[in-house]
Amino acid sequence: MIEMQYNFPLLASQGSQWQQRLAASVAALSPTDADQLRPTFRQHAPDHRSIAARWLGSDPARTYLTCGGHHGTLTALLAAGLAGKPIAVEAVTYTGILEQARMIGSPLLALDYDAEGMTPASLRAACQQHRPAAIYAMPTVHNPLGCVASLARREAIVALAREFNFLIIEDDAYGYMAPDAAVNYAVLAPERTFYVRGLSKSYAPATRTGFLIAPPRFITAVELALKNTTTGTSLPHNAAALSLIADGSLDAVIQQKLTEGAQRNAAARALLGTVAALGAPSAWHLWITLPTGLDAPTAQRLCEQRGALVSGGQGFTAPGLPTANGLRLALGGELDPARTLEGVRVVASVLAESS
Numbered sequence: 001m002i003e004m005q006y007n008f009p010l011l012a013s014q015g016s017q018w019q020q021r022l023a024a025s026v027a028a029l030s031p032t033d034a035d036q037l038r039p040t041f042r043q044h045a046p047d048h049r050s051i052a053a054r055w056l057g058s059d060p061a062r063t064y065l066t067c068g069g070h071h072g073t074l075t076a077l078l079a080a081g082l083a084g085k086p087i088a089v090e091a092v093t094y095t096g097i098l099e100q101a102r103m104i105g106s107p108l109l110a111l112d113y114d115a116e117g118m119t120p121a122s123l124r125a126a127c128q129q130h131r132p133a134a135i136y137a138m139p140t141v142h143n144p145l146g147c148v149a150s151l152a153r154r155e156a157i158v159a160l161a162r163e164f165n166f167l168i169i170e171d172d173a174y175g176y177m178a179p180d181a182a183v184n185y186a187v188l189a190p191e192r193t194f195y196v197r198g199l200s201k202s203y204a205p206a207t208r209t210g211f212l213i214a215p216p217r218f219i220t221a222v223e224l225a226l227k228n229t230t231t232g233t234s235l236p237h238n239a240a241a242l243s244l245i246a247d248g249s250l251d252a253v254i255q256q257k258l259t260e261g262a263q264r265n266a267a268a269r270a271l272l273g274t275v276a277a278l279g280a281p282s283a284w285h286l287w288i289t290l291p292t293g294l295d296a297p298t299a300q301r302l303c304e305q306r307g308a309l310v311s312g313g314q315g316f317t318a319p320g321l322p323t324a325n326g327l328r329l330a331l332g333g334e335l336d337p338a339r340t341l342e343g344v345r346v347v348a349s350v351l352a353e354s355s
Contacts, residue, residue: 002308002334002343007143008205009257009284009332017249018206018240025239040232041223051242055250056197058186058213064222065233066210069173069198073136074100075212075229076169076194079221082106085133087169088126090118092316092324094143094171097136102319110318115278116149117142120156127164134167140181141174144316144328145287146279151182158189167215168193176202176254177261178280186213194218199241202254208234209241258282264331268344275351277326284332288347290325294354299327308346309333 029036046060053060066072073096077083083104089097091110101108109130112122117139126132137157139149149157161168170185170193186195198210214222226232244250261282268286269276277287290299296312303310313324329347334340 001304002339002346004330004333004340004343004347005309005311006333007285007328007330008200009261010204010335011253011256011260012335014204014253017244017253018204021240021243022236025236025243028239029236036235040235041227041230042232048238048242051246052211055245056195056211056213058195062214062216062219064212064214064226065238066196066198066212066226067208067230067233068200068205068210069171069196070096070100070210071230072196072198072210072212073097073169073171075222075225076196076214077101077104077106078225078229079214079218080134080167080169080194081221082134082167086130088118088123088132088135088166089137089318090142090145091318091321092145092313092326093136093318094138095315097169097171098316098318101136108318110321113145113147115147116153117145117147118157120153120160123157123160127160127166131164132166134169135161136169136171137185138171138174139185140172141177141280141283143174144285144311144313144326146277146283146285148178148181148280154182154185154188158185161189161192166192170195172197173201174283174285177258177283179258181280191215191217199250202257203241203244203250207241208237257284260337261331264337264340267337267341268329268331271341271344271348272351284330286329286331288327288329288351290327291351291355294351296323296325296327299350299354302350303327303346306346306350308343310343310347 049060053063086107088109090113109126111118168185185193195213199207261284275289296314300312311328313326317324
C-alpha cells in the first residue's frame with residue numbers, strides 16, 4: 001500500500017542521524033544528577049530555551065519547550081482559558097484542532113476561505129454574530145489546503161483581532177516550507193498570539209520536541225498547563241533535537257526538504273493538472289478538488305482499493321458542514337519519490353474515471 005496519509009516528510013539519511021544524536025544525548029546524562037530523573041517542568045532548562053529562542057527569533061522568557069506541536073496547541077488552548085468558548089477556523093482545517101476543540105468543549109465557528117485562507121469578511125461576520133474568543137490559523141502552508149496568506153491578509157486578520165479582542169492560536173507546523181512567506185502573527189500581534197511550532201514536520205515526530213511562544217500575560221498560565229499536561233518534556237529528546245538546531249544540522253535538513261519537496265510537488269502537479277489547489281511550491285502536501293458526483297469518502301475508498309492511502313475531506317471538515325469535496329495527498333509518506341508518484345497516478349486515474 002502506498003502511504004499518502006502520513007504528513008511527515010522524511011529523508012533517507014535522517015534515521016541514522018537521529019540515532020546518533022539521541023544516543024549522544026542519553027550518554028551525556030549524569031548518573032549522579034538526581035534532577036535529570038525528576039520532572040522537567042520546574043527546571044525550565046534555560047540553555048535549551050535560549051537555543052530555541054535564537055532559532056525562532058523570540059524572547060527566551062516567553063519561549064517554552066513542548067512535547068511536539070499537538071501538545072503546544074493544547075497547552076495554548078488551556079493556558080488561554082478557551083475551554084467551552086467559541087473558536088473560529090476555516091471551514092476546512094486541520095484534524096488536530098477539530099479533535100482538541102471537541103475534547104475541551106469549544107464550539108468551532110466555520111469561516112469562508114479563499115486562496116489565502118480565512119477571509120476577513122467571514123471573520124468579521126463571525127465576530128459580530130458569535131464573538132469568538134480566538135481563532136486557530138495556519139497562515140503559512142495551511143493543512144490541508146496548502147495556501148499561504150499575504151502580509152496584507154495577515155494584517156487584516158490582526159486588525160480584526162484587536163478590534164474584537166480575540167486571541168490567535170498560530171500553528172506554524174509547515175511554515176518552513178515557505179521561507180519567503182510574510183511575517184507571522186507572533187510578530188504582528190505578540191500581545192495576543194500563541195505561536196506553536198513542532199519539529200515533527202521540519203525534522204521528524206520522533207524528536208517529541210516543539211515550541212510555544214506565549215503572550216507575556218499568559219506566562220503563569222502556560223507554566224501551569226505544561227505542569228498538568230506532561231510535568232515537562234523529555235530531557236534527552238530535547239537535548240538531541242536542540243543539538244541539531246545549535247550546529248545548523250536542522251537547517252540543512254530543511255534545505256534538503258525544500259529542494260525535494262519542490263521536485264515532488266511539481267511532478268505531482270504535472271500529473272494532476274488544475275485539480276490541485278494553488279499553494280507553496282515546496283509544500284509536501286496537495287489539496288485536490290474532486291469532480292462533481294465523486295464524494296470524498298468514495299474517492300478515498302477507490303484509491304485504497306487501487307493501492308494508495310489518501311486522506312478524504314471528511315477528516316478536515318468543521319462540525320455541522322457538508323463534507324469537504326476534496327482529498328489531501330501527503331507527498332512524504334514514502335521515502336522513495338517514484339513510489340509517491342505512483343500513488344499520485346492512482347489518484348489521477350480515479351479522478352479521470354469519475355469526470
